[in-house]
Amino acid sequence: MSHLSGVNAMSTTVIQHVLSRLRDVGIHDVFGVPGDLSFPLNDALCSGNGPRWIGCSNELNAAYAADGYARVKGAGAVCTTYGVGELSALNAIAGSYAEHLPVFHLVGMPPMPAQQAHSVMHHTLGNGEFDLFRQMSEPVVCASAVMTPQNVAYETERLIYEAFHHLRPVYMAFPADLALQPALGDAWPIGSARSDPVLLKRVIETIASTLEGARTACILPGFLVARAGLQGLMQTVVQASGLPFATMFLDKSVLDENQPGYIGMYAGRLMNEDVREFVESCDVVLAVGTLLTDLNTGAFSARLDPARLISIGHHQVTLQGKTHLGLEMSDVLAGLAKQIKKRQNTIAFSARTLETVRDCDNDPITAAALYSCWSRFVRPDDIVVAETGTVSMGLGFAQLPRGASFYNQGLWASIGWATPAALGAAVAAPDRRVLLVTGDGSHQVSVQEISQFARLGLKPVIFVLNNGGYLIERLLSKNPASGYNDIARWRYADLPHALGCDDWMTARVSTCGELELALRRAAVADSAVYIEVITGPDEAPPFPLHLRDYAMSMYRAQ
């Protein structure tokens, strides 16, 4: 986030001012669906001066795209119209809230005279009330405002501050008439929160000395490190400390997995028993920006002794069971980078990737072969967007090459997120290859957005796992054969053509030989790629299979 020396809003309209400030904080593209009540926003976004307008097929998809964009760029924005638009985006906004992504939700509202007249107009409930939808958004944003010429200068600064401080979405509504009026007044950007210097010094010293006194220790770097833009500093701390690190599911790829200190994925008792044993046996575990969710902890099977856990949060540190507020992650990491003593030879073992499995050409595609192939397909610096369900749970345990990023929605876990999120990531990083790995049930939720890749000339590599239904649910439900786990049978590989994705490489593969061949072609394709991978209905990688065994502890339903 840039800090200007003062923001004079007076030469622009309300909407222009907001868009200009959003561009200042790194938002160069706004996803959305237009609507008559948001025309002033749409017009401003297509004027060529501010962030670029990226039209999507529907609002849920647009908001997921903004979420994916924010994962790459640090912040994102989605623009919808009143009622009918904004409500469709709510699930995605809630996902950004859960997963700590600052997404600006810009909403066009009816003009003030219509509101004041309680007009029974389209896109309302017909009851003359105009503040209900803002209220509906409140639980899933950290701040909201109705923007007026009078408040736009300071409210914009407040909402930017809140979005980045909490790493959560904010809601900005624009009455159509007010959006076009000249902004009045000015305001100063709000500085980032600061640490209490005395407490900071003491806590850093305590952490450093605790680590020094520990026989064994390790680090769990978490996704909030990435959200806060502190991956460089975190890497410095890892190197300065010489400590090994593991990552949990939501945290995958927060640090490069191709370095000596990386020991692999930690998922409680569900996977990698050696990683679990080591992490849980350490005298000190330094968790930085992690969340102990059900999936991160292997269905709550992880046993991290609170007495041995040091947890550095975004604005607080928990140490020996006590939480100290007023400590900024950036300051704590910067202090540790200087003070931490380097250890030698503390690494117990090193991470491995998935076993390489090569079945025979005409064999049906097993889960083992599939995830092995996929993991070998990933290149340095790729962005992998992996859908909730078995695909992310399989690929999440592959070791990534240098510089590759892995995104999943491991807490909110809303199927359908990945396809539009991959669009958002591709828009945010046009110079990196984006791999979308999704399941058929999830892809059906939000399939429309593959046409936007084509419209924008982006070249993702898309894999759709066609196993005829919701595999993760087959594993978790009482009866895997329940009809509700089956979905309509589509010809996925024919979709790009129907959706106007011209000249894409497409393939439908159901044997290992076909898969290998398609991957070889995809690796050298100069176009977008869409591969439908057909497997049996129950082919699942290990993590979800183990999750099934721990389902009772996940739901804590005993």
Added chain:
Amino acid sequence: MSHLSGVNAMSTTVIQHVLSRLRDVGIHDVFGVPGDLSFPLNDALCSGNGPRWIGCSNELNAAYAADGYARVKGAGAVCTTYGVGELSALNAIAGSYAEHLPVFHLVGMPPMPAQQAHSVMHHTLGNGEFDLFRQMSEPVVCASAVMTPQNVAYETERLIYEAFHHLRPVYMAFPADLALQPALGDAWPIGSARSDPVLLKRVIETIASTLEGARTACILPGFLVARAGLQGLMQTVVQASGLPFATMFLDKSVLDENQPGYIGMYAGRLMNEDVREFVESCDVVLAVGTLLTDLNTGAFSARLDPARLISIGHHQVTLQGKTHLGLEMSDVLAGLAKQIKKRQNTIAFSARTLETVRDCDNDPITAAALYSCWSRFVRPDDIVVAETGTVSMGLGFAQLPRGASFYNQGLWASIGWATPAALGAAVAAPDRRVLLVTGDGSHQVSVQEISQFARLGLKPVIFVLNNGGYLIERLLSKNPASGYNDIARWRYADLPHALGCDDWMTARVSTCGELELALRRAAVADSAVYIEVITGPDEAPPFPLHLRDYAMSMYRAQ
């Protein structure tokens, strides 16, 4: 709604009891997307005893389908999972609220022990709070409850009563563990509201004598008549009175348009000047279950003198500017049917349908030709589901054949509604032909659901108007050429194949000759039909063109 003589819930589980009562009130199909936190609901719906499970591609579409189903059957239901599922349905639920449709939203919740432990589990915001999503639904439902063994008997009766009394959605949440416990206790169905007999008698007499004393009078039967299931009674009143009637946009097809008393659509100054002149010149206008929304009133250009307006609502009557509560529409109509005096020769003129336009074979398809063709294609008893935007505004002014129903979402006006709503209507009325008429921009929002028609063996006739973007917005926005009004170019006619709709008749037509030929084939097809109609980007029927001229009064933005 059936009235049992008492509901003993004790031999069933919580979810079974609710489903059994929903079946009693006419809900034989429940649309939804499964999820692990709603497995008990999904299992019960696939058990074969209660309403049938209709799986959809996503929750927004499922809820729209329930809305379409409710338009035909009087009530509908949608089942979603916690958070990620229910929030995606909210826009559709809000639409059902605005348009007065009793839709039961059944939501699976985490089991109570997980809630009580503030578990940081998937599908939550990670903050340990479990009541937020119910709160988010509150503004768009008329009642809600978390169902437990103790409350299920009486809460079910209360929610059924509220849904039908207000003709609005209700929200029912089921903690996964409690859903499977035996229901305890019993409860009596709540009787419908009753009219105050003294007031009723007086008001009916006043209405009858006012009508008798009027030189000219007419009726505006409204959509609430259909929602309340009172079309038969309304028809009786029309016949008993001998009065002519017109309908407004939302109210289209509430009564058969093929009868002598029908004079056409009334849309303020925007259309049918002769209808407007007659309606507004009447000494008395009897409006029954109408809403004076922007679209119904021709962008508020209608001028209905309150002193001459008698307005019969669902639970009230407004007469000489005064509103009398405690009067049920059913009682008022029944009383009027008996007391009203029949007039002779009061019909000023009769309705006409769209002009028959036959352009030459090789001509591009004009709006005039298109809507003329479409209107002639409609058969008696067809269900026409017309999407928000120019297609409903065009076809809405065609006169329908006997028994045909016309559904649009004229108040909430959320694009994307029509495709899944047509699915819901087709499930509700498998013996009637369903025509879906939609625009390309709207179809992109919710296109997935065409695959469910095929899965269920339903045979709709689907028309997709391909004009490359949001035509209604081109008409209403400052600059019709604004980039945000363009959408990704799809090959619509290829979609059924890609989406697994085997053996459908498909066509792509761009000349009048091709259109006529496709319609002739469609009329005799023994399969579902999907026709992509290509027109120029600005081909619009009269109503939206006139709406553009009245845009300022619609937004009341002066």
